[in-house]
Amino acid sequence: MAAVQKVPDIVVGRLPVYLRALQVMAAEGREITSSQELGERLGISSAQIRKDLSYFGTFGKQGTGYRIPDLIEHLRRILKVDRTWDMILIGAGNLGHALAQYQGFTPRGFRLVAIFDNDPEKIGRPIGPHVIQDVQELPEFVRAHRVQIAMIAVPASAAQQVADLCVEAGIRAILNYAPIHLKVPKRILVQYIDPAIHLQQMTYYLGNEG
Numbered sequence: 001m002a003a004v005q006k007v008p009d010i011v012v013g014r015l016p017v018y019l020r021a022l023q024v025m026a027a028e029g030r031e032i033t034s035s036q037e038l039g040e041r042l043g044i045s046s047a048q049i050r051k052d053l054s055y056f057g058t059f060g061k062q063g064t065g066y067r068i069p070d071l072i073e074h075l076r077r078i079l080k081v082d083r084t085w086d087m088i089l090i091g092a093g094n095l096g097h098a099l100a101q102y103q104g105f106t107p108r109g110f111r112l113v114a115i116f117d118n119d120p121e122k123i124g125r126p127i128g129p130h131v132i133q134d135v136q137e138l139p140e141f142v143r144a145h146r147v148q149i150a151m152i153a154v155p156a157s158a159a160q161q162v163a164d165l166c167v168e169a170g171i172r173a174i175l176n177y178a179p180i181h182l183k184v185p186k187r188i189l190v191q192y193i194d195p196a197i198h199l200q201q202m203t204y205y206l207g208n209e210g
């Protein structure tokens with residue numbers, strides 16, 4: 001039996017980008033594409049795209065390209081977004097409000113099911129279609145609804161404490177918007193979104209003229 005090949009993280013990281021581009025093509029009414037066209041749209045070589053997809057089997061036929069709806073379905077299955085993932089949000093501040101209103105989660109496989117905060121002034125208030133709940137109710141909610149994903153949008157000074165609470169409650173994946181590195185057990189998946197980090201990665205390459 002052939003050994004299962006470990007897919008490099010960098011490849012996994014490109015799959016959602018392919019999926020997003022394919023969904024744009026589908027919305028344009030397109031049926032067929034090629035690794036060349038996808039590569040041109042994304043600034044990635046066609047060979048790289050073919051190699052990335054080859055980790056998951058054979059897609060499309062030589063010379064005829066990929067059927068867009070089929071490749072979308074394959075990628076959705078591979079990324080496990082062929083289902084809906086419930087997630088919670090902690091922090092109902094400026095960013096929390098923006099996230100609560102964001103329409104882009106649902107079509108891509110995610111449903112925000114609860115929002116928590118520790119400010120008595122905010123608890124009980126509506127935010128989008130939700131009512132802000134006391135963060136003390138988080139553990140019970142997570143256990144009862146078997147939620148696996150949390151988005152943290154609290155100040156950096158509170159993020160570790162909130163992450164600990166999430167992990168204890170059974171959360172398995174954290175999207176952390178607070179600009180701080182979280183110490184969590186190895187089994188917990190964490191992704192960081194910090195625009196300043198991305199900006200700093202660009203300023204390294206900018207000239208000194210400014």
Ligand SMILES: NC(=O)c1ccc[n+]([C@@H]2O[C@H](COP(=O)([O-])OP(=O)(O)OC[C@H]3O[C@@H](n4cnc5c(N)ncnc54)[C@H](O)[C@@H]3O)[C@@H](O)[C@H]2O)c1
Pocket residue numbers: 090091092093094095096116117118119122135152153154155156158161162177178179193194195
């Ligand atoms: N990644 C990004 O794009 C991005 C952009 C802006 C801000 N941020 C970061 O996101 C976080 C939130 O920013 P903001 O502008 O919304 O801040 P904010 O002050 O408007 O909101 C933070 C919210 O967290 C709540 N909170 C504080 N401690 C808590 C705790 N222990 N439990 C539950 N709730 C708690 C506060 O009551 C408040 O409602 C900050 O860490 C900020 O640096 C990230």
